[in-house]
Amino acid sequence: MSSPSPALHLLEHVFGYRAFRGEQAAIVEQVAAGGDALVLMPTGGGKSLCYQVPALLREGCGVVVSPLIALMQDQVDALKELGVAAAFLNSTLEMDAAREVERAFVAGELKLLYVAPERLVTPRFLSLLARARLALFAIDEAHCVSAWGHDFRPEYLQLSVLADGFPGVPRIALTATADHATRQDIITRLRLETARQFVSSFDRPNLRYTIVEKKSAREQLLSFIRREHEGDSGIIYCLSRKKVEDTAAWLRTQEIKALPYHAGMEAEARARNQQIFIRDEGVVMVATIAFGMGIDKPDVRFVAHLDLPKSIENYYQETGRAGRDGQPADAWLAYGLNDVMLLTEMIEGSGSAEEQKAVERAKLSAMLGLCEATGCRRIAILGYFGEQTQPCGNCDNCLNPPKLIDHSESARKALSCVFRTGNRFGVGHLVDVLQGKQSPKVKEFCHDRVSTFGIGKDVDEATWRAIYRQLLARGALRLKLEGHGGLELTDAARAFLRGDAPLSLRARTEKFHYRGERGGEFEQPADRALWQALRRCRKELADAQNVPAYVIFGDTTLKEMVRLRPADHYELSRISGVGDRKLEKYGDAFLGVIAAQR
Known part of the structure; x- marks a missing residue:
């Protein structure tokens, strides 16, 4: 040999x-x-x-x-x-x-x-x-x-x-x-x-992508954590520093061990929170995108976004901080039309060259398109990077295929309302006009006299907002910052107005696919007991040396120890992640734990 x-x-x-x-x-x-x-x-x-x-x-x-x-x-x-x-x-x-x-x-x-x-x-x-x-x-x-x-x-x-x-x-x-x-x-x-x-392939098959429309974002997030990741390490991204602070404080009132991280904090406090997140288990970090690059913590079990990322690249990189150990992990995102408005304002007000702004607009449009996609999320993400794949069976749209409802006629009404009111008003006002509401603003601009006033009374506000979001994602509308920061038609709107481009919306409720706690794949009580004992041993060794637990051994290595129950140094050396130096330093300690559980 x-x-x-x-x-x-x-x-x-x-x-x-x-x-x-x-x-x-x-x-x-x-x-x-x-x-x-x-x-x-x-x-x-x-x-x-x-x-x-x-x-x-x-x-x-x-x-x-x-x-x-x-x-x-x-x-x-x-x-x-x-x-x-x-x-x-x-x-x-x-x-x-x-x-x-x-x-x-x-x-x-x-x-x-x-x-x-x-x-x-x-x-x-x-x-x-x-x-x-x-x-x-x-x-x-x-x-x-x-x-x-x-x-x-x-x-x-x-x-x-x-x-x-x-x-x-x-x-x-x-x-x-x-x-x-x-x-x-x-x-x-x-x-x-x-x-x-x-x-290499950009696919991360262990990540499950879930994207939901914002309704009550905090409660949606809490429900996700409670059902899917109670006691797990995770990262929650927010766009503003204030939202980071408020979200972390609120999660703590819900008995979730959450810490804030953003560039406005004192360096010492920021470093302390990062250290706690890296060293301890079950900590949730609420952060701006300033946090996470280079964080080598392999056992982050979920990454959640409470605001829309600027691009698919940002989203892909940020979600990639979950499940680095190859074990199942979740990428969960809640988004809404206000996110799109805010990010567009940031792009237009950035002072960048027009060429750079055009690139950023296209990236934001692609990100919104991913959110509005009714097919496999993984196909959409990998397709953005030029890679083809088959439906993954492990994203929200694959696990719970959305029922589609045709809203092409409503889309024409929505676009007509933009035109009839002068290509300069925001979604809230447009919906008031469509639903025939006599708001002060509708009266001020005499929009109760336009032909689209009241023609959408049969459609609820949330659906109208979803229609406008889809039209933005598909390029029939664009945001304009001057005046009232409203919407205006693009050339692509003609296809929708002629009836050549159909528009459908999903009709579904949020469903969860509960996976259970870490180590939950061990069905036998003896295996679960050994799993917990090995984790305690790892934590004690890590604390003694002031290093993160995963520096000693990752979860994947511990799980192999549970399954194979090595009896000596040679058998332990055959387990993935156990090299010569770690075998020499930690072999006796972990073999002792395994022997005590026999």
Whole structure:
């Protein structure tokens, strides 16, 4: 029997895995041999191994460029647990500690060094790079280099200096979200024209997507958590800081362990809350999108949105923070027409160039289209990234196919009302006109005299709002900010007015598909008891070393221990996630727990 390759040997004995997943092996081979690579791989797909393994295989130190302080800390903690010499340089380090890291880097004592992009491009750090032995450069979150991407960071534009100053050092750029335009931007701006491209499937089959219309958003959220994720770790995203604070406070009154996180908080309080979320189990973080990038917590069981994300890229990346361990997880979103209005105002008032605004409008329109979709959510999401798939059977529309009701005639009335009132009023006023209400505003503008006054009395307000939302999603209407911030017809409205474009709305109630608590797949009482005992052991070890529990072992590893009940070090070593260093450090403790439960 032939011996495993050096890469596989490292994977098994350092990281504790028996085989590479997907294209990991080909990526590792490309970079370890000195080639450049562009890697598009979904969150939780194993991007880190694609540069960590080559860095360990090659001579010198791998330099990882990341904008994410939280990720640096987590990755370094995890690597040290594996026995890998790793460090980071960022603003959290005192001067003496930073100088010690720099000394170790130049002396060749490190295998991986994480650094922020703005630090890397300083003359001081470039001079350090010139004196060190370099294994590779890994540019994480590479979409940040693109002005057309969803998270542009100007400092990333300077990273082309690596191609000029260190032409012999392989470079690997990685991202979880990039449409075609963003991908081309990455290639051009990072000088990766000759790099081999690896594009993995964007599918996250363990994620279940559910999108609901806002009615009473807080109560809808609470019902979702109570029925699906009682006691689980989760992230809830809100658009404003005030909403973050209010939602977290309200959830605490409902006896849910919720914490706020946003850029307006004091840095110390923000860091403390993040640390509690990472270290403890069952904590729900309510946050703006400032939170989550680089959070390596694998056991986040749900991500909820109380406001509409700006784009499918944002939505995909934010939902990707759930279920990184491959176990079932939920992505839940509540949205409404007011979300669209607010985001449109933000785009138009941003001061960006018109070309950039046009891109952002198109992205928002695609996001609204996903929300209004009546078919498989996964088909819509993957289709946005240029990938085709079959209905997933694991989203709300697949699990509970909506019954469609034709509202084409009502759509014509809705569009006619926009035209008859002058292409300048908001939905609330338009609905009043359609329903024949003598509101002060209707009287002020004499809209009780237009031909559309009262022609929609047979349709309720919620349905009219849904019709206008659909017409916006399908491009028949657009929002205008001048005047009353209302709606106006587009050329696409003609097809609806002629009857050439039908419009249907879903008729359904929210249903849940209760999955049960974590570890609930264990039917036998003895298995459930062992599962809880192993988790207690993990928590005690993690607390003793002041690291997150998942740095010791992930849930997937513990579940394998329950199923296989290893009796000695060899049997434990065959379990995924148990490498040599962890076997030596923790093997006796976990084997003792298993033996006590026999």
